[in-house]
Amino acid sequence: MVIEEMPWGIEPALAIFFGGLGGGSFIIASYTSYVSGEKFREIMKFASYVGVVSSILCILFFSVHAGHPERAFNLYANFPSSMISFGSTVLSLIIPLGIVYTSFLPPESLPFLKSLMPWHANLKARKLLEALMFILGVCLVAYTSFVLALAKVNAFWESPLIVLLFFVSGVSTASMAVGLCLAILYHAQYTVASKKLYMDMMHYLDVADSYMLPIELVVALAYVYVMLRDPFTAARLAATAVAYGQLSGLFWGGFIGLGLVVPIILLMLLTWRGKATVFAKLHVPLTALTSVLVLVGGAVMRYVIVVAGQIPMLIVH
Amino acid sequence: MDRRSFLKLTAGLGLTTPLLNIFPVRSYDVTSPRAVQKGVKCIFYDGSLCIGCRLCQRACREKWGLKSELTAFHPPSSPRLSSSTWVTIIAKPSRSGGSLFARRSCQHCDEPACVSVCPARAITKYESGPVVIDEKRCFGCQYCVVACPFRVPRLDPELKVARKCTMCYDLVTKGQPPACVRVCPTKALKFGDKNEIVTLAEERVKRVGGYLYGLKEAAGTDVILLLKAPPSELGLPEVEESSYTSPAVLSEVLTARGGLGLFGLALLAFLGFILWRREVIGRERVKEIPR
Numbered sequence: 271m272v273i274e275e276m277p278w279g280i281e282p283a284l285a286i287f288f289g290g291l292g293g294g295s296f297i298i299a300s301y302t303s304y305v306s307g308e309k310f311r312e313i314m315k316f317a318s319y320v321g322v323v324s325s326i327l328c329i330l331f332f333s334v335h336a337g338h339p340e341r342a343f344n345l346y347a348n349f350p351s352s353m354i355s356f357g358s359t360v361l362s363l364i365i366p367l368g369i370v371y372t373s374f375l376p377p378e379s380l381p382f383l384k385s386l387m388p389w390h391a392n393l394k395a396r397k398l399l400e401a402l403m404f405i406l407g408v409c410l411v412a413y414t415s416f417v418l419a420l421a422k423v424n425a426f427w428e429s430p431l432i433v434l435l436f437f438v439s440g441v442s443t444a445s446m447a448v449g450l451c452l453a454i455l456y457h458a459q460y461t462v463a464s465k466k467l468y469m470d471m472m473h474y475l476d477v478a479d480s481y482m483l484p485i486e487l488v489v490a491l492a493y494v495y496v497m498l499r500d501p502f503t504a505a506r507l508a509a510t511a512v513a514y515g516q517l518s519g520l521f522w523g524g525f526i527g528l529g530l531v532v533p534i535i536l537l538m539l540l541t542w543r544g545k546a547t548v549f550a551k552l553h554v555p556l557t558a559l560t561s562v563l564v565l566v567g568g569a570v571m572r573y574v575i576v577v578a579g580q581i582p583m584l585i586v587h
Numbered sequence: 588m589d590r591r592s593f594l595k596l597t598a599g600l601g602l603t604t605p606l607l608n609i610f611p612v613r614s615y616d617v618t619s620p621r622a623v624q625k626g627v628k629c630i631f632y633d634g635s636l637c638i639g640c641r642l643c644q645r646a647c648r649e650k651w652g653l654k655s656e657l658t659a660f661h662p663p664s665s666p667r668l669s670s671s672t673w674v675t676i677i678a679k680p681s682r683s684g685g686s687l688f689a690r691r692s693c694q695h696c697d698e699p700a701c702v703s704v705c706p707a708r709a710i711t712k713y714e715s716g717p718v719v720i721d722e723k724r725c726f727g728c729q730y731c732v733v734a735c736p737f738r739v740p741r742l743d744p745e746l747k748v749a750r751k752c753t754m755c756y757d758l759v760t761k762g763q764p765p766a767c768v769r770v771c772p773t774k775a776l777k778f779g780d781k782n783e784i785v786t787l788a789e790e791r792v793k794r795v796g797g798y799l800y801g802l803k804e805a806a807g808t809d810v811i812l813l814l815k816a817p818p819s820e821l822g823l824p825e826v827e828e829s830s831y832t833s834p835a836v837l838s839e840v841l842t843a844r845g846g847l848g849l850f851g852l853a854l855l856a857f858l859g860f861i862l863w864r865r866e867v868i869g870r871e872r873v874k875e876i877p878r
Contacts (some may be wrong), residue, residue, distance in 0.1 A: 277729035277742065337727020337747025344707035344724055351833055354706035354730055420704070421734040422836040423826075430840060503825065583738055 276580045281335035283573040286414045287443075288328040289357065290436055290568070293410030294444030295321030296368065300404035303397070310471050315375040316451040320444065321403075322368040325410070329361055353420050357413040364406045371399050411440040414572075424579035425500060426508035431493040432575070438489060442482040443568040446533075449475040450561035456554050472557045473541065479564070480537040487530045490571070494521075504582035512578045521574045529567010536560045628716045628759050629781035630695075630768060631788055632812045635795045636775035637688040639678050641665070643767035643776060647674045650755065650766040668692070670743035673752040674767055677822050681815075689821040690776075692767075693718060693739045693752035694801050694808035700831035701731035701740060709749075716781070716809040717754035725749055734833075736805045736826045754809070781809060788813060806830040 299317035302310050333339040346362075349355040374396040376383040384390060415436035418427040452472050459465045497509035512521045536556055641658050644665075648655040653673065656666035666672045674692040681687045695718045702710045702718065709724035710731060720731075720740065725748035731740045732749060740749040755765035764778035777784065785802065788811045792799050800812040804826040812823075819825055829835065 277732040332728070335728070337742065338725065341707065341724065341726045344709070344726055346706075347708040348703075348706050352704050352706040352730070353833065354704070354728060358706065416837070416840070419840050420833040420836045421700075421730075422831050422839075423700070423734060423736040423738075423824075428836065428840065433840075580733065583733075 278576050281331045283576040285328050285331035287569045287572040288324045289414040290411050290440030291443050292321050292324035293407040294440035296403040296407030298444045300400040303400050313471050316448045318372045320447045325365050353417040360409045411437050425502035425505035426579040435489045438486045439568050442479050443565055445475045445479050446561040446564040449557050453554050453558035476537050476540050480541050483534045507582045508578040511581050517574050520570055524570035525567045528563050533560045533563045627781040629784040630810045631777040631784045632690040633775045634688050634814045636773045639676055639688045641676050642770045646766040646770040670741040670750040687816050689814055694737050694810045695754050696805045697807040698830045698832050700734045703832035704730045704734040715759050717756035717759055719753045719756050722748045736831045738824050803828045
């Protein structure tokens, strides 16, 4: 079986991954604003930056995959019947609006930006935009799963569990991407107060992911288990390749092991009895390591699912 | 959030989920099958008459100027469908000696999945039956390749567009038969109005036995095959009788099978919210305790 023959390979998988990450980031930004107000403004800021960059990467990887990217203006023609037209429309809205949203959260280290963007202090406008970004974020994450689920012929993809899995994974990877930004910039904080704030925010995200990753693990295992028992041969063939076949190393080692089980253990250690543990000194590097593992695991999961769904296609004449 | 608000919101989400089905999708009229509409043309391939001469493959290649792969007769081998092989005759050894034949090409579905998923509207279903890709509009995303239940469209590695059988739409729209039908020496390929072809196919299967493929698959197609062995034994894909168009599948995912998933999703989101909120409140309370 030659995986290179498959129509959708690594580029669509990465486009789907970055779409999920982008949508998840805007969900995290809006959610944090709703839950914690202005206290964790830095989380909203980094989430919006990650959201914009990831959404752009989603378009870039999809364009690299396409044979004629110069015809991209045709992509909106079949809205909303084609999920790609739907996704293109959402991305076309989320990127400019995401950039506007980031302008409400200028970096503290560049004070001149604040004078260039006097509207950044308008909290009411930002809250309204946040509500819109939340809806668009949910649409973008939903698009990444429905673009596969609606290709019914690949029975492995046509499952509500894939929608659930991609949603949880989109939000958990986004949370970890923001955690990674905080971990990297922690050492650039020179005051005790800002270091403490960064530590609080990392802990906040760690707690959120310590709930989401076990849910993702259960959904991923349930998805493969259900597909192994699906009445359609195509779904069983794909699930067998994931569970025992040529994709099993990537699935069990890359996604389940390194992308979920190890981060869950690390997060349990980091969040166990709060921050005041023996791991306090290692909190920042361990948060960074956990974030990288979750992000790589999320990308591996998308690749495995995209490739596995197409395996039955190679068998017909 | 108190318990009452939580229950209200959950019930609200549960009730609004079915409303997602009013999402304005392009609908395909499944209540009046295209078979009864006048002017719809259809190809009938009779596997009991086919001798595997592959003149149809040659006619297709010549008509469209394709660089098709070569075919061998001894031992019989037929090329896989590709961007330059739009029709192929599969030969499989029969248990009683000799060969069993099957035709592989675009089935020109009544409700084509490729048309519904193509973001660029580069694929058109003609009223007379053919499903045709406009290569000048194609973006090369291969969504049609991924979504076709019959696994037909393929990306041309040089042109970077999806290509497949066009049912010689230039001839069909004038009421003339496609190139492959014209050259068939044994009349294994027939062309005509769909309602007449369906009647003929049903009569033939009663007389010679076998399996009809394409009549009900994917909610009906405009290419009907009479096969002497089950389709899967001849290397043809197994296809359900229901529609594969994205609006039809969306409604399947959102209602019967997906309703549960969406409800689970909403429930998990609220669970996450409550746990997260509890953590925040808990930590704030700890801070308030005087030491």
